Amino acid sequence: GPGLSLSLSLSLSLSLSLSLSLSLSLSLSDPQQLVGVVGLEVHAQINSNTKLFSGSSVRFSAPPNSLVSPFDASLPGTLPVLNKRCVEAAVMTALALNCTINKKSLFDRKHYFYADLPAGYQITQQRRPIAVDGTLTYSILGGKKRSQVIRRTSTIKQIQLEQDSGKSLHDDLRSQTLIDLNRAGVGLMELVMEPDMSCGEEAAAAVRELQLILQALGTCQANMSEGQLRVDANVSVHKPGEPLGVRTEVKNINSVRFLSRAIDYEIQRHIQVLQRGGTVQNETRAFDSKSGETIPMRDKEGLQDYRFMPEPNLPPLIVYEDNASLPTGIDACQAVVVQEIRAGLPELPSIKRDRLVQTYGILPEHSFTLVNEDGLVEYFEAVLKATTKEPRKVIGWVTNELVGHLKQRDMSVSQSPISPSALAELLERQESGHISSSVAKQVFQEMWRSPGKTASQIIQEQDLGLVSDATQLHSICQKVVDSHPVEVHAIRNGNKKVLNKLMGLVQKETKGRADPVLVRAILQEKTS
């Protein structure tokens, strides 16, 4: 009867409101605790003359399909022959990243169908890659003013050699895809990293450091915009201490900046999905740089089964620790010796930074900027050669003024209109007391605008020389003192800071060209 239905509806509404309030309180407390988990997969194109398994050329731009051998096109009757340079590059990179080299590594086939993979499989190293267990140490700027250098370390699970695929150009108009196999078969080093990062900033810093290392080694030119370095991000969120959440893979990231944005967007997207009470789908998404969002990629149908099998045409790859462990009778050009490669390692960025700090007494964050910008260390050292000024006093000009102006106009160090010697001259004029530091900055701007004009020329033309004429300064100071009795009174009563205001007024009179040391002394005398 009605009594029953009433109690039912009551209990229903009660339970409903209960569960609602429960979920509300849960979701309200969740977002604070959910943190991002990021693991990167980096594909670095090996800097070699020829491809990984064939003798065709490796070049960035060339007429379509002109750098393709019969093996690259997967024609029957062709076999892979491993490029020694690619092995050496992988070993060198692994050593620089503190990896353990697998003396014996194996090749496998990874099967999937796509038009730019003519063989229907990619030769990779899934079972036993050439190197495992490495570390990538990078730094992020933290602290209150973001000037504190904080070191982080990310673990590299493995480094493996594998083939690159060709390029597909999608012609949506004619509903077809154009295939260029020039890139098919180019050697790649895949670096698989553990998911031990938590945000876009860390990932960007890690990749930037990796770029510097690879460029220093010469094993990869690491230009993301040219596709020499490709980064895919695996992103998930969870509450610290709890199991990892469902992850999504983000692809199509073309710069370090986009990497940071894509990861942060994806972390937020996961959090929002969970907040709404939904579940995150395990999928692959593409980053759209225009909108700053990630969108699902259509072509991936569910979980792929790659049917890995050993590559039957390639015996295991053996690398030797040192010349003593070489088997008798082996041809030297057939042996990759780890010790020799280790001995040939160049100075890595982190070592370079430490050396600069030691040698020049500059701060770590300055040395960070020096090593980060291509050619800046050479510029800095050239300036030091041409000036008597201390490195610590020069570094600010290089890392702040020069880099600031370059960044504004998206220019590289090599394009700077002010040469190291020109900057050195400017600094000499300041050091010798001819101009004040604020005027020096003005002159710098002027030199930038009119390349070729020296500092001395500009100082003379615009009469920017420091006014040190005592009589002149005395009269200006007297004028200021006379016209500001209140301030003078305050100074005489003990408020010394007001002196700065008077100094500012004097500088205004002299258009910033008064020798500040002299002015202070004169003013102090006049107000005592």
Add this chain to the structure above:
Amino acid sequence: MSLFSLSAKCTCRAVSMKSHRPSFNLLTNDGYSVTKVENLHRRNRCLQSHITRVTRLLSSEPHHSKVPKVATWELIPEDQLPPPAHLPADLVDQLERLALVDFPTKQGLACLEKAIRFADQLHVVDTSGVEPMDSVLEDRALQLRHDAVIEGGCAEELLQLSKNTVEEYFVAPPGNIPLPRREERATMMKHSEL
């Protein structure tokens, strides 16, 4: 070539077992050259030790064969084999997608099940303590190539192999065409048969 059987008499075609033993010299890159040399020697010699009765079709070189005259293999009893693999329709569908191989008929499926059963016999072999073999080449040294350009630059030749090209590019459909589902394919097959 005609059917013939050897007698103990020496003919110019008779050959000694010793010289004919095919030896694969593992130190040479190319095993074939060794047997070619052997063939030459074979024709010149006329020794006749150890010639047995061998009946062979289409061969002019009789020799002592290692193939036994009666079958020596035994049928492995069913109870030694693992239970027969049952292939659910979904698995077959997935296999067809992964390998792009068609099993449209019951016969095809039966053939696959028989092949799996045949391979099941491997379970009888005791492989404890034995490293699995990847290929017969795995004990060889991997050849390393010097990093110099020696091929490529044959775009025209390669493009001629394709029916459809556009300005030196190969042409493919836009992305992977998804394989129609099992039910849809059955209907498609029916229609194609009509």
